[in-house]
Every structure is written in structure tokens, then in C-alpha cells.
Amino acid sequence: DSGVTQTPKHLITATGQRVTLRCSPRSGDLSVYWYQQSLDQGLQFLIQYYNGEERAKGNILERFSAQQFPDLHSELNLSSLELGDSALYFCASSGGQGVNQPQHFGDGTRLSIL
Amino acid sequence: TQLLEQSPQFLSIQEGENLTVYCNSSSVFSSLQWYRQEPGEDPVLLVTVVTGGEVKKLKRLTFQFGDARKDSSLHITAAQPGDTGLYLCAGTVGYSTLTFGKGTMLLVSP
Numbered sequence: 001d002s003g004v005t006q007t008p009k010h011l012i013t014a015t016g017q018r019v020t021l022r023c024s025p026r027s028g029d030l031s032v033y034w035y036q037q038s039l040d041q042g043l044q045f046l047i048q049y050y051n052g053e054e055r056a057k058g059n060i061l062e063r064f065s066a067q068q069f070p071d072l073h074s075e076l077n078l079s080s081l082e083l084g085d086s087a088l089y090f091c092a093s094s095g096g097q098g099v100n101q102p103q104h105f106g107d108g109t110r111l112s113i114l
Numbered sequence: 115t116q117l118l119e120q121s122p123q124f125l126s127i128q129e130g131e132n133l134t135v136y137c138n139s140s141s142v143f144s145s146l147q148w149y150r151q152e153p154g155e156d157p158v159l160l161v162t163v164v165t166g167g168e169v170k171k172l173k174r175l176t177f178q179f180g181d182a183r184k185d186s187s188l189h190i191t192a193a194q195p196g197d198t199g200l201y202l203c204a205g206t207v208g209y210s211t212l213t214f215g216k217g218t219m220l221l222v223s224p
Contacts, residue, residue: 033212035214042214042215042217043157043202043204043214043216043217044214045211045212045214048211056211090156090157102147102159102162103159103212104159105157105158106156107155107156108156
């Protein structure tokens with residue numbers, strides 16, 4: 001158990017819809033990272049938050065947004081969903097803001113777009 | 115754009131065999147991490163290497179960081195079915211984002 005909690009485990013929705021994925025980091029961790037994993041693209045970094053502020057941005061689409069709340073949990077919002085958004089979305093957390101620190105991954109949310 | 119290439123993409127071996135998988139890049143990394151992801155599970159960190167030429171051993175797994183910090187290898191001795199999984203390498207440049215390779219899928223048959 002990594003201590004990182006992601007909900008829900010599985011989401012099935014239709015194109016054009018929007019969903020919110022939730023992540024609670026390990027106790028004491030200030031950084032939260034979001035990744036998208038698909039079969040053809042592998043694990044892609046989306047965005048990082050540190051102590052409530054955006055720290056780094058990766059290949060995140062404009063239709064996607066995220067935020068980290070004062071209690072350090074984070075949400076990833078995906079809107080105008082397309083078939084290609086079907087993937088496994090992972091959240092990871094670490095203690096500091098530097099990515100050299102080990103990241104601990106949650107179990108992921110599997111998003112299926114019909 | 116940092117690009118981490120992992121090879122082979124897929125490896126199927128029998129229990130007891132040895133294997134090496136590789137992670138290569140044209141970029142110099144300040145650190146490199148290896149993760150193992152079992153089917154349906156989340157990636158789990160195995161090791162972090164930071165010094166060029168560094169070798170770390172984790173039971174039957176040996177990790178090496180290239181002298182120039184552009185490549186890394188993972189050697190597994192006497193592979194077991196429990197080693198089956200997707201092995202991911204991920205590198206960082208300074209405090210930039212962690213870039214993952216696409217992974218090597220290892221299947222160890224009894």
C-alpha cells in the first residue's frame with residue numbers, strides 16, 4: 001500500500017462528457033503528480049502541484065485541468081471527453097517539490113470512453 | 115524533448131534465465147529511476163541512481179547507471195515468474211519533470 005488513494009477505480013462515460021478524478025497523497029507529502037498511461041503512449045506526465053500551487057506542466061491538454069486543495073488532495077478534471085482519452089490515470093505523491101525524490105503511485109483510475 | 119528509449123519492448127523467458135533490459139537517451143540525466151508495474155497495478159519504485167557509473171543491487175536485480183548518465187541497465191539473475199511485469203525507467207534533468215520510457219514488458223514462464 002503506497003498510501004496514495006485514488007477514486008474512483010473505474011469510470012465509464014460517453015464522449016463529450018466531463019469527469020473528475022480525485023487523489024489523496026501520502027500523509028505528509030506536499031507534491032502531487034498526475035500521469036496518463038495508454039497502451040500506445042506509455043506513461044505520460046500531465047501536471048505537478050506542490051503545496052497548492054502548480055509546479056510543472058507536461059503534456060496536458062487544454063480540456064484537462066487540475067488543482068490541489070488546502071488539505072493537499074488533488075483533482076484532475078477532464079472535459080469534452082474523446083475516445084482517445086480512454087486510459088489509466090495515475091496520481092503520485094512525494095515529499096518535496098523536486099522530482100528526484102521517489103514518487104509513490106496510487107492504484108490509478110481507469111477511464112473508459114464509450 | 116527528452117526521449118527515453120527502452121529495449122527490448124517485450125521479453126519472454128523461462129524461469130531461471132538471466133536477462134538485461136536497457137534504457138537509453140541522448141540527454142544527460144541528474145537521476146534515473148526504475149519502476150515495476152504488475153498487470154492491473156500501479157508502478158512501484160525499485161531504485162534511484164544518481165551517480166555516473168553507479169551500481170545498485172536489489173536481491174537478484176542489478177541496476178547500473180552509465181558513466182555519462184545517459185543510459186541505464188537492469189539485469190535480473192535467475193528470473194522467477196514473480197518478476198513478470200512492465201519495467202519502466204524514468205529520468206530527470208535537474209528539477210524538471212520526470213520522463214518515463216514506454217517500458218519493457220517481461221514475461222517469465224514457469
